[in-house]
Amino acid sequence: MSTPVEARRPGLRSLITLVGCEAKMVVRDTAGLVVPLCLPLMIMLTSAASASRTVVANGRTALEVYVLPLVFTMVVAIIGIINMPSFLAYYRRSGILRRLGVTPASPAMILAAQAIVSVLQALVGMTVALLVALLAFGADPPADLGRAVGVVALAMAAMYGAGLIVAAVAPTPNSAVAIGLVAFFVLGALGGMFGGRDSLPEPLAEIGGWLPFGAAVEALSSAWAGSTVAAANLIGLGATVVVAAVVAGVLFRWE
Structure with missing residues (x-):
């Protein structure tokens, strides 16, 4: 009588392999690769020259206090709200998540691998923008x-x-892109992407400061200037993490 073989969950090596596969998928998606890296950079370049000569707070320029925090937030938002969901929707639509569910590999590994690749892509985008600002326009790193x-x-x-x-x-990759674009522009508009929250009606500006885009821009701006980060910004970002985890956990389906 043969001894039963115990199925083992894949380890770190399998996750690394999956991360490599996810990275190849991202590289092959030209629009998903270029837009989050180049669009924020182009927006920065349109105002960097004048912003780098305007001192606004604690000896810091508008490029450092306003433009770079906005660019960083745009990179993270485009990848997190538009790109990543489209990949996950494709995997669910094509049955990849369902097939993984009946193997020793957990579908959650797809989430982990996609999150890792997304973080790396965001870091590349922010690093490129920062290097251009430092080398071409004389910007300084964050004070804190x-x-x-x-x-x-x-x-x-x-x-x-x-x-x-x-x-x-x-339900589909295209709908994920469409919903993600709407969410991105709504959060961005309320968060000051189109001219700052000061130009919005006061109730909308207040709401935008609590939502993740506006909270991220304002908190990063304060850190760059060496000022105290407002508790409201941190609470807004933290609340988004908690609420999103609960809502996504309830609504997300593997198939």
């Missing part, structure tokens, strides 16, 4: 680097949480 890194990490968690909600409700 540790706090800035923490804000970026929290903003990533919030944006990816919002993206999981998009992936949970979108």
Whole structure:
């Protein structure tokens, strides 16, 4: 009588392999690769020259306090709210998640691998923008680097949480892109992407400061200037992470 073989969950090597496959998928998706890396950079370049000569707070320029935080937030939001959900919706639509569910590999590994690749892509986009600002326009790094890194990490968690909600409700990859675009522009408009929240009616500006886009821009701006990050910004980002995790957990389906 043969001894039964115990099925084992894939380990770190399998996750690394899956991350490599996910990275290849992202690279092959030309629009998904170029837009989050180049669009925010182009927006920065249109105003960097004048912004780099305008001192606004604590000896910091408008490029450092306003433009770069906005660019960083745009990179994270595009990848988290638009790109990542479209991949997950495609995997569900094509049955990949369902097939993984009957193998030793957990479908959650797809989520983990896609999140890792998305984070790496976002880091590349932010690094390119920062290097261009530092080398071409004389910008300085954040005055409080540790706090800035923490804000970026929290903003990533919030944006990816919002993206999981998009992936949970979108039945197809195209609908995921459409819903993600609407969510991105709504959050961006309320968060100051089109001229700052000061230009909005006061109730909308107040709401935008609590939502993840506006909260991320304002918190990163404060960290860059060396000012205290407002508690409302951190609470807004943290609440988004918690609420998004609960909503996505309830609505998300593997098939």
